Amino acid sequence: MPKPESAKPTRREILKAGGLGLLTVTLGGQWVHLSPAEAQAAGAPLAVFTPEEAATLAALGERLVPGSWKAGVLPFVDYQLAAAPEDCMLMIQYLGVDPPFTPFYRTGLGALDAAAQARHQSPFAKLEDAPAEELIAAMAEGKLENWAGPPSPFFYFVLRNDACDVMYGTEKGFAALGVHYAAHIRPPSEWGEIS
Amino acid sequence: MSELPNEKIDAVIVGSGAAGSHFAARLAQAGKRVAILEAGPxxxxxxxxxSMxxxxxxxxxxxxxxETGKGTVGNxxxxxxGVGGSTMHHYAVWPRLHENDFRVKSLYGRSRDWPIAYADLQPYYDRVQEECGISGDHLAETTRPPGSPYPMPPVPVSVQGRVVAQGFAAMGMKVSPIPLAVNSRSYKGRPSCLWDGWCDAGCPIGALANAQTIHLPQAEAAGATIHPDTEVVRVLTSADGKRVTGVEAMTKDGRRVRVMADVVVVAAFTIQSPRLLLASATPQHPEGLANSSGNLGRFVTTHGAAPIFGLHPKVTTPAFGAFGGQLLNQEHYDDKNAHASSxxxxxxxxxxxxxxxxxxxxxxxxxxxxLRGPALTKFMEQASEHMITMTGVTEDEALAENRITLSPRKDALGVPLASVDYTPAKASMALWDAAIAEGLEVFRAAGTSEAWNAPRAPMHIMGGTVMGTSATDSVTNSYGQTHDLPNLFVGGAGLFPTSGGVNPTFTVHALAARSSEYLVKNWDSVIG
Structure with missing residues (x-):
């Protein structure tokens, strides 16, 4: 459950919470720490993405990695993009892309939605299984016409890894695969309750 | 955190990784006043x-x-x-370079020669090995050059290691325990590894030898100070341009400070070290410090990683063990023309x-x-129980045109960014192809139901500040002392004239041990 905090957190507390994979947000006028999955459930406000981008990212994440929507791929990516580049835990930070990373995501999501509109006169998030998979396959192979984002196979690779991070990179994700997490230092809670 | 020194000190060291921490420990233990400036936190x-x-x-x-070339070096x-540099996420695979690695030009007419032979470095490999601890078996590792036995027994071998070993055996090839600077038992007050496979996240228990485990504590105990969040932006020189006098740095709170010292050691990793020297140009050194040869920034190499994967019928529990591996094969290492036909x-x-x-x-x-969607889910469930892997470390031919230069773009502190123009030699690409073909064959022989590989990826970065015998074609002498400025030293894998096909950190330490010993012994003449 979200843990209410009585006072506005300091920058260090926010950084620390972010470092633990938590989001620090205002809900109902109270500062709270949420794990990405909790933020997803609570419909927490997003710092970076527009509602359209958010819908596209969540849908793409879920189609690439089933379960990642519920695991919180959207608030996870949104929060990490809002963090300072040196605090960012997204894989993109060591894939040779200059920070800030938001334009990479924004243009990629926009290009995917534009491709869905061009082919099917529908936002990507509302596509049925078959046309969505067809678009993703074309994106993965760099075969989408008029693609106006980062190289589409690379965008696919990055988004797929973000979704895998949220789905499989947590204690809960390891457990779902039957892999003992065996931490020296645990990432507190699913992603973490501040203790 | 210590205050930055106000008065001139003996040595200022740029970077707190393998080389910087090693220099700091040896100089401080010799009674020198030492400060380490580290750009990261x-x-x-x-x-x-x-957590990954x-x-x-x-x-x-x-x-x-x-990056502007056809290949990348993956900085x-x-x-x-951060404090500890890249050693904090290194996997501590510590093989030695081989004798032929030091004479590639003489023996094969390609790449470069080192200004030293294996025999010159052997005592330092032995010394570092004893100090830091390596687990391994020097007799089983029949390809290892001469040296002392490893001080700790080999790391444990799991089902994953055993099935891959069977693949090698089926092809008539041998494996040995891998030499790892990870404790297989407690060593010099540091505990044994738990083999839970978290090396990539840094080792909080000190079982893995890195800068924070070994040399930074030694340096601090001997009086050296470590200054995180302090980014060096310029190496300073005397008015006549004949000596370095210290460094200029930016602190996290935006102060521009100077630390003056008799000796400057630049050990800021392979890309940032030449960047700093190039960006420190003066009228006397218009092409950058230590660049009278024109070779500062040149001969950049990176090992082409050759990752092989497979699914095996046995349960292999691949999440555990060491990140660096359990076993080693160097079957063809000593014949650099073993795959010349391709x-x-x-x-x-x-x-x-x-x-x-x-x-x-x-x-x-x-x-x-x-794989994506339900196929990915199925694969993840299967692979997390049955996957096996190994990674080839392939040599990269040293080419002058693979180089680091300054970009017209500048960072927030006003220092030009480094630009790397790197395109791997055709012979290096062909070597990677040969390794991949062999690796897939080994995995099929091991009984995998599926075997595949990843694309070539850059692993380790070397060169750019290469050592050599002549001031006309190299940046430093064999001690990392720059030819042009006698009190300016360079540490790190940037010194490597050739990459070899083994992980660089052990050699970085051996070179730093040799360089720092030379510096202490010749202090008065070095500082002039």
């Missing part, structure tokens, strides 16, 4: 959270490195940011049975980027 051990996401904070960061993945040149080795976590760039999920 402090990395307290209790923040080394076991947290692990990313230890890498890259800092000013972007631009973001290979570099380290145009390949160079040596390579296999690091066998690396720990594999489900996520992360070196984890299970990215190995099959073609």
């Amino acid at each position: 402090a990395r307290p051990k209790d923040e080394l959270v076991s 996401l947290w692990a990313r904070r230890l890498k890259g960061g800092g000013a972007p490195v631009l 973001g993945f290979n570099a380290g940011r 145009g390949a040149f160079g040596s390579y080795q296999w690091m066998i049975a690396n720990a594999l976590k489900p996520n992360g760039l070196l984890g299970i999920a990215p190995t099959r980027p073609d």
